[in-house]
Amino acid sequence: MTLSMTDSYRVRVTRRLRLTGSDAREALLGGSLVLPVIVVMGALVFFPLVMTAGQSLFRIDPMRPGTPFIGMTNYTRLFNDPEVRAATANTLWLVLLAVVLETLGGVAFALLLQSMGRARKWLLAAIILPWAIPSVVNSLMWSWMFNPTYGVINAILRGLHLISGDFVWSNNRTAALVLIALVHVWKMLPLTAVIMLAALQGIPAQLYEAAKIDGASSWRTFISVTLPLTAGPLAIAMTQSTVTAFNLFDEAWILGGASLDTRSLLIEVYMTAFQNLHMSYGMALSILVMLASLAVSSVFVLRGRGETHSE
Amino acid sequence: MSEALSLRLSEALTPAKIGKGVLIALVLLWSLGPIYWALNSSLMQPVDLTAVPPHAFPPAPTLKTYSGLLGLQGAADNATGASIWPHFRAATINSLVTAVAGTLGTIVVAALGGYAFARLRFPGRNIVFGLVVATLAVPGYTVIIPLYRLMIKLGLVDTYLGLTLIYMSAFLPLALWLMRSFFLSLPKSLEEAAQIDGASRLYTLFRIVLPLAMPGLIATAIVTFLSVWQQFSVPLVFSPTYATKPLTVMIPELASRHDLNFGLINAAGILAILPPFVVVVFLNRFLVQGLTAGAGK
């Protein structure tokens, strides 16, 4: 019985294979090219992720005996935690500032680079440098520049008579958040610039020539040629900006510490799980952060796809 | 001679070009200003750092922090005069090895996988791709403890192989997504022509598609190299000793609890950006070459 079923299945499969032999070969090749991706991501990301997601449903608190199943309790508690609320508001501001500034700046930098001749190599290298600095060093560097007394920023502002005395950036929530976003943007903007530069170079020159012949202005060309053809990479860059801003830690930690004015969600995760040792509560929060950044990013991705398709 | 020069100048100085020059100057100020300030601080005696207003140039320039880091001068450590140099050298080598291995591993897998996701049809293609890209949003803290447990079991903590694998898992999503998007933007006609000529899919991929996708491949390599280069939280946990500990983890240790030496941190930061600078200038050539190759066909 079993045997005959297997047999008939085999017949069906062979028939199908014979019918679409090249499709099967393509699928086989596709599968084997993708296999390393599946192995690496499966073992090192999905497996740990599923473990953590599962554990967030238990009470894992090394200071208390036992790890009872508590269902969604961690998640419901998170929504009523005033510190989590404050950190969420801070993070959303940081994400907004980072995505807007990195996207506008990154596209502008890429256009400028694209328009350059031989010197482009050097300008690109200069633009990329901030990104090579480890974010801890970067944050310390900027904290020194924004030092109210000895910092160069206040010295310049004093020189321009915009402030008198020591303006304390961290004492004003808006200024402190903008400062943290600025330090983050300074470092991350090159990523958007590189992605967009590569995308711009993929646009065939003929399209620009055609636009020129049609008498389109450069703004018009940007809107009708450049933007639609780079919508995909733009969505990638914006997603990357969103995700890294949601994961912002070092800048806020070094410039603002645990201050509720600037505490980011990842700082809250760190403090909860690794300082206060409420492990699964912190892990539940980290999973919510992941879901939130996925939700925001998917807007860009769907938008980007829509643009490419309409073209 | 001078006439020719002035002619060239007047030709050059159109308002558009002046505007562009100003833009370039602003971009350079934004990107290099803070780096100049770090360099400036690193060349000062620590005592000159607390001047009001701050010195725009070091009043008494000193290379002491650098010679300490590079082992040219023994007094970097106190008392016994032991040098930081062996560790600084080991950390630099570790940074380079892991950044190169992580980048190569990532772009090889991403180039092959990206091509498959862009051009080949196989079951589950979109779901797998979507899931992999979605992991961009996974915070490091979410996976670090199970991952640590796994790496301990595999004996891969504090090894280049372990770090390379973790970097691949961290930077594959973006690299894969970029590569797929570059492959999608290439005209299909060339590949189809090659296939009609009887070329195999792999031959087409290596001989026709990859050379065309060179700018994208290089951009992806730059993105990955720099992402690995400045990694901090992964090696903090997975590189406990100088067998694999990179510069990024070593530098904050230089600031002992007893004494916050901004000069030393800045100097180390300056040294840490030199290798990426060289890599970018070098790879950039291929970026341009790839472009011309693509335009020629």
Next chain:
Amino acid sequence: MLGRGISRKLAAALATTALTTTLFCAAAAQAEEITVLLPSFGADATTRQLLEGFTKESGIEVNLQTMSWDDIRPKIVTSMVAGTAPADAIEFDWSWIGQFGAAKWFTPLDDKFDAALIKDMPTASVFTYEGKLYGVPYANDFRVNSVNMALLKKAGITEAPKTPDDILKDAKILKDKKVVDYPVSIPLAAAEGTSTAWYFLTRMYGGELFDKDWKPLFTAKDSAGYKALEWIAQGLHDGLINPAMTGLTDMQVTASFAGGNAAIDLAGHPYDLATYNDPQKSKVVGQVTYSLAAADPAKPMTIALPEAMGIPVNSKHKDAAVKFIKWWSEHQPEIYTAVSVLPTRTSALEGLAKDGKLQGGAEIAKYSAYTQAIFSQGTPAWYSEFSGAVSATINQVAKGQITVDAAVKQIADRAQSAQQQ
């Protein structure tokens, strides 16, 4: 072509890695080796040279792993939760004892060390949890006030202030005579050093933070904790404390005090004098002395913030780790001379003071005798949440966002909710 070239290089790189790994393992198998996880003293090479002395004596190799201080606890937590020992002998801060004791992550050490040795370490009691000793103190730390006597003299003051009120009074004179703009410096960032400064001030006013049942003692207006917070608010209000302090951690305050822009550094470290007297780092060489103040000047007090070494329960080299910690305890004076780790043994401190080798001199030995644990009941498991709330709240007070009344209530509420968890 390109792909093949790359994969060949990758294969070569991976093969090299595998080879080095094998070699490393082979080398490690020869002698017993322990791993030691300590904060970086900013002098790793010297530390390593020192530890060779232990290897010569015992035949045990030491694999020293250093990290910057802030990163050590997450590393310990990650390893322990993952079920492995982060190292065999590990840094153990006074503030972790409640947590790590409750989590049962460390080995009780009572019967492994001589009672006489432990008795020579007055701060050892800080590392007991439910009657068991979990850490052997190796690095002494407490708080002092650093006073720039040269600036005080300019204002006609000849003596370091002896009470908290005197500090503000002297500061007022310094400000009025325009000697410095902001005479008092104190860390006010939302970081641990800020909480510590408040505990220190509370002790200056002669009080405790909690009673035996962990009920907050700092909410009443006449309590020491309340007065301590009011002192900070008053100093800021009168322009005696720089509002920029809200952005500075205790380390940054030290760097800034070395610039000579303040006269009294509240809650400084017992090792700051090394920075202040280094002409390459400081503009106040020879001008600073340590001092203590107290509302009752007859009873000077300071708080103990010692660091210990502990052995995790899942260490596989516990005996060797014990030998290592013993060796360190016996060599505290040499270690102090080489890498400035302030001894925890009274005998070691006295010996160094007698030989004139103690930075800051006899004062340091004297003050270390005035140290008291921050919590006489023992550091609670919820300390971390409490201290996070303290520093964030003081930071809010300093920024003028909430009043002292609201602040003490907020801290008390947070302490109570942390206890219930």
